[in-house]
Amino acid sequence: MLNLELLKNEACDIGYLLSDEQLLKLDQYAQLLVEWNEKINLTAITEPDDIVMKHFIDSFLLLNHIQTKEPFSLIDVGTGAGFPSLPCKIICDSMQLTMLDSLNKRINFLNEVVQNVGVKAQCIHGRAEESGKQPELREKFTYATARAVAHLRELSEYCLPFVKVGGYFVALKGFEIEEELEEAKAAIKVLGGQIVDVKKYELKDSGKRAIVVVKKISQTPTKYPRSFGKMKKQPIM
Incomplete structure (x- = not known):
C-alpha cells in the first residue's frame, strides 16, 4: 500500500534506518x-503518502526525545489510532508500550494491529482522569506521551x-507553542513537572511540529488528575 521507498528515505533523513x-x-x-477507518472514525489522513509523513514520520520524532537505549516503559494517553507510540514501538522494540484510550472501538482496532503486525503492547480501555489514579498505572512509567489538540495545561494534568x-x-503539539507554554507553566509545576526542552520541526510537505519535554521532578499531588469538567472550570493557574 505505502510507498516504502518514501518511508525508508524520509525515516533515514531524520536518523532512522x-x-x-x-x-x-x-x-x-x-x-x-485504512480498512478500519471505513467502519469507525480513526483518522482523516488516509492517502498513502500522507500516512507516511503525517502519521509515521511525525510519530518517529518522539524517539528523538527518549533519553535511554535501555528498555523503558511508555504510556500513550488518548492514543486514538496508535499515534505517536505504535510506529515508534515497531522501530524500537525495547519500548514496553501501553496504549490508553477512552473509546473501546479504538482499542479493538489497536488489538488487531498488535496481533496482526506482531508487536507486544498493552491496550487499555479507560479515561485518563480515572486511569491516572489507579495504583497499577499511577507513576509507573518512564515516559508518557500524547499527540493531542488539548491545551498543554490540561494535557499535563x-x-x-x-x-x-x-x-x-x-x-x-502544534508549532506555535509559546503562549500555551506560558499558560501551562504553573500547572506543570504544581503537577510535579519542569519543562526541560522545546524543539520545533518542519517536515517536508507535512506541516510543522513542536515537541515539549517535561521532566517529572516530584510526585503529583493525589487530587490530580481531576475530571475534565473541573479542569475547565478551575484550571491550575
Whole structure:
C-alpha cells in the first residue's frame, strides 16, 4: 500500500534506518488503518503518502526525545489510532508500550494491529482522569506521551500522574507553542513537572511540529488528575 521507498528515505533523513521487516510491519499497520477507518472514525489522513509523513514520520520524532537505549516503559494517553507510540514501538522494540484510550472501538482496532503486525503492547480501555489514579498505572512509567489538540495545561494534568519521578512527559503539539507554554507553566509545576526542552520541526510537505519535554521532578499531588469538567472550570493557574 505505502510507498516504502518514501518511508525508508524520509525515516533515514531524520536518523532512522528501517529494516525490511519494519517497513513491512508499518505497511500492514497502514492497511489496517485504512480498512478500519471505513467502519469507525480513526483518522482523516488516509492517502498513502500522507500516512507516511503525517502519521509515521511525525510519530518517529518522539524517539528523538527518549533519553535511554535501555528498555523503558511508555504510556500513550488518548492514543486514538496508535499515534505517536505504535510506529515508534515497531522501530524500537525495547519500548514496553501501553496504549490508553477512552473509546473501546479504538482499542479493538489497536488489538488487531498488535496481533496482526506482531508487536507486544498493552491496550487499555479507560479515561485518563480515572486511569491516572489507579495504583497499577499511577507513576509507573518512564515516559508518557500524547499527540493531542488539548491545551498543554490540561494535557499535563492527564499525563504527568502516569510518570514516575525522574521520568518524562513528551507532548507532540502544534508549532506555535509559546503562549500555551506560558499558560501551562504553573500547572506543570504544581503537577510535579519542569519543562526541560522545546524543539520545533518542519517536515517536508507535512506541516510543522513542536515537541515539549517535561521532566517529572516530584510526585503529583493525589487530587490530580481531576475530571475534565473541573479542569475547565478551575484550571491550575
